[in-house]
Amino acid sequence: MLPPVTGPLAQGVHTLTAEGLTLRYHVHGTGPVCVAHPGGPGIEWGYLRAPELEKRLTMVYLEPAGTGGSGRLDAHPHGYTRARYSGHLGALIDHLPVRRVYLLGHSHGGFVVQYHARHRPDQLAGVVLYESAPVTGPEHGEEIMRKVREFAARHADRPELQAVMEAFAAIPEIADDKAMVSAAKGVLPAYFANYWADTQRWSRLQEALRATYISGQDECGEPDLFDDREALGTLRMPALIVAGRHDVVCGVRWAEELHKLIPASQLMILEHSGHFGHLEEPERFALEVAAFMAAGTS
Template sequence: MSTAELTTGWHTVEIEGVRQAYEVAGSGPICVVHSGGPGMHADYLRMPPLEQHLTMVYLDPVGTGRSGLLPGGDYGVPEYARRAALLLERLDVTDVIFLGHSHGGFVALQYGITFPLRVRGLVVYDGAPVSSSLLRDEADRQMTAFVERWPERPEAVEAGRMWSARRAGEYVVHDRDSHRHYLDAVWPAYFADFRRTVGDLGARPAVEVTYDPARKPEQWDVRDRLGAIEVPTLVIVGDHDFVCPPVWSHELSAGIPHARLLELKDSGHFGHIEQPAEFQRGVLAFAEAV
């Protein structure tokens, strides 16, 4: 590693022939941040208050943002974890906290299972131990509950309609524009109170997503391997998260030996935006403890 590879700003390296981009910000112990989606650009996870205490390394995972697409489209959770490990090996850092959001939470779990000696702690933020019809069926139920909670809000009704249309095959995502249209429609469901969040921010929260038509579907399940995660683990979940709801985080906190659970009562899928102070306190307390 050259010291330049961990200086503030965006960096690009090549790993096994694929461009890997990451941003470094802050100072202190290293915290690697893996975005969700898959395909969500890392920018939405920037957390300046944490950067005052930690060196944050924000990944654009392969197939995302400034990083290259993966030939063949085999973007499995184990492959994401392996490529994160290759990057950290390139940077010559092992004693890290690995924070993964949503699909990135899946990657954090896999990283803890596969590379236990290369991590000091995991933060599984709105994650789950399974990516299959079980996850999607539970999200269906939670989306129904979301629409029932806000029946007078047209954006909530439209979110439910679009979600159901895609699940039924009536709406097909086939390119970047159709993916953006879909995400814009269901976006309000990702927040406990979308209108409150927009009011607090003064704007609609934004995220950029890379769509790769070559991406292959995946079945992934580590529920029977949670006991193998030996490092301290912080599990964070928003009580109103519909896509990775609390039932999964409860299973994680029960199954991982050294896990602690932080539930954000007024958050959906983006607690670092919806309840930033509580989120930051939880992560910093965990970082200090490990």
């Protein structure tokens, strides 16, 4: 029998220190190393766990600062900028016993990965921008509301729809952890291609969802908005762009734009998914992500 793997890539829960904060991360699976940054900001990492990927890759799931078991900034809930998150990613990757890793960012995590790819390309073999977008602010917000209206029209006959729409309306009023969790659970049905086709399964995820309120502002109270469209053209590493056909947050429009902007990119549209393709179409998601990484390491 082989001895158990020890060190920073041993299976299980780990911690490291970055900028005076304790950061927690989880290791599962075997194969090329892929560091995963969850979304939100503030959604705890467990929803992003992908067992099918873990059959093919060593998945390193970071709990970002301010979330879950990782430490909080003195300015909490403010100050969690992309630059700060990228610095913590850099510390984690330096902590691992590999020269370069693949980096997967989901939703807001994709925004962080875009930033990190521009500023620390030396650490990366490639990136997976999973339900990401090249811009935030009013333009992104308008697209979200357009897609939410499409979702509402598709499910106009559902008695549960009103509660989902009320949860969306409450998002601007979020100011603490309790409200964040309530809103995240409330809007979740809109994040699937068809939540009500498998309510029993997805309601378990909904019930298990945990979150921390992160304001999205820097220490001075300014929104951490961005427009990466010009900068993304400078990326030279391989990139896989993934989006669900029915995603209301960072859907196909943004995936296609990212694909056009990033020179060495591939595009994968999951036709039967919303925001959570790793759960809705797990086999295809895992096969194509693993194949993308295998091509880069062969």
